[in-house]
Amino acid sequence: MSQAAVEIDKLMALHPKGFDLSLDRITRVLETLGNPHLRLPPVIHIAGTNGKGSATAYCRALLEAAGLSVHVHSKPHLVNWHERYRMGRKGARGEFIDDETLADAIRRVAEANGGQHITVFEILTAVMFLLFSEHPADVAVVEVGLGGRFDATNVIVNPAATVIMPISLDHIAYLGDRVELIAAEKAAIMKPGCPSVIGYQSEDAALDVLVSTAERVGCPYTVFGQDYLAYEEFGRLVYQDEFGLLDLPLPRLLGRHQYGNAAAAIRAVKAAGFDLTEKMIASALVNVEWPARMQKLPAGKLWEHVPDGAELWLDGGHNPGAGVVIAELLADLEERQSRPVFLIAGMVNTKDATGYFRAFADLVETVFTVPVNDSDASVDPVALATDAQVAGLNARPCSGVEDALKEIATLVQQGEEPPRILIGGSLYLAGSVLRDNGTPPT
CATH class of the missing domain: 3.40.1190.10 (Mur-like, catalytic domain)
Incomplete structure (x- = not known):
């Protein structure tokens, strides 16, 4: 330390x-x-x-x-x-x-x-x-x-x-x-x-x-x-x-x-x-540099769990306004190249989770909810999945980001376009992802 x-x-x-x-x-x-x-x-x-x-x-x-x-x-x-x-x-x-x-x-x-x-x-x-x-x-x-x-x-x-x-x-x-x-x-x-x-x-x-x-x-x-x-x-x-x-x-x-x-x-x-x-x-x-703001995640330790050819994005936006602009960018990316889109999300209890998720309706196939381990205010993944479902999304709770990536890999069908995966909902979660991936800000 x-x-x-x-x-x-x-x-x-x-x-x-x-x-x-x-x-x-x-x-x-x-x-x-x-x-x-x-x-x-x-x-x-x-x-x-x-x-x-x-x-x-x-x-x-x-x-x-x-x-x-x-x-x-x-x-x-x-x-x-x-x-x-x-x-x-x-x-x-x-x-x-x-x-x-x-x-x-x-x-x-x-x-x-x-x-x-x-x-x-x-x-x-x-x-x-x-x-x-x-x-x-x-x-x-x-x-x-x-x-x-x-x-x-x-x-x-x-x-x-x-x-x-x-x-x-x-x-x-x-x-x-x-x-x-x-x-x-x-x-x-x-x-x-x-x-x-x-x-x-x-x-x-x-x-x-x-x-x-x-x-x-x-x-x-x-x-x-x-x-x-x-x-x-x-x-x-x-x-x-x-x-x-x-x-x-x-x-x-x-x-x-x-x-x-x-x-x-x-x-x-x-x-x-x-x-x-x-x-x-x-x-x-x-x-210009600003990590964890629609950052295409560089190669690192997490990539061993990512399906071949996939895109892995990271964003720390955590409120409904941020959800709107992030979803807008994902939609723009979809126009350029259509891929299955998955969201891995963790949030803290001071945020409007349903409001954040609502922006991704009709865009994301499944939300995998995870704990934010670096915050005492983390929303339980089961409760967060319910928030996502209220917003009209298919959601599954997971034990962590690696677990969610592994689940996504099982859903990717052979011959399909590799998925586009966004990890978001919290800057605390984004920080832990950068740390676990071995790619901290410099």
Whole structure:
């Protein structure tokens, strides 16, 4: 076990798991540490229900293509805690924080907290501020953890730009059961005078809240579909804003939803004051990396259970909005080459499982439900299979991903097209798959 993991295990034993939304504790700890959050490079602060991870990855790719050093704070991690802290390097790809430095920062923040009530997430956010303030970089890209208003990252005072990605129902116990309530929580990262980029919104109610908040707060804002946009034409990505029109390659990240994600990132980097050439943007789009987001799983240990010629995909999307865009991509793949489609799914009990599964009706032949072993909130596979059946899908519970792959292999008929298999429903499950396959993020 790494030094950092040992320190985090100590924190887990001392402090409550989960969320306790407030800025009081993080503010107190940061004051004790000398307010490192006030000594950051320019920050692009990103919130949203879906797409904020992809937007974070695009922002990093764009800025690195411009030769800048970029710190990135994203969450959750997939395999190792270090993935949450990517440290920028001038003229080179950023790297995950080394174990000794991370462990030392965790110990320093825990000492500053002095044993007082705090959540582990708040300590780890304070660690980010400490690391990013002590290691110079040209820019930092910071992803919101939950919501926005009371998320621990929302002590950032003057972001270079804020970004609000697509909003849909998720974390309703914390954020509300209507999209306009969730939008209000996420819009709270907007700051007076700081430009805000509003990504594609499928819900008019959410868009109305975001626009009205920006106007009330007094921050200049741009809206996808009005002030900037992106669409596919003749196998290319067309991006347009007030600065003109660009003819670009399609993003490396698959799915039509990625056009909007990429567009929001391009507009955000520009709004934050960084110059981008068409060549830089094109390079970023073809080199962007974001594991477990419709990732074609590379060769590894799990492949010994996969039928010959099959496609194996991995996605950590876990709410109804994510289900829609993932199913849309699977449908696009079906148009290019028809194959039997199977879904291996594990979910946690804070998610709308039936809403997620509903997107795959008439597309997936069978859902194999599995436990999420890396989460205490895992839904039992039998109960999850019932959720899938309520959504109109044929479902079978399994003991794990390997068991599900073996069952799929028995269903593939000789002479049929090899299957297309998607593993999804949880970032925790995606992380365990990458670990078990021997292909963790780098």
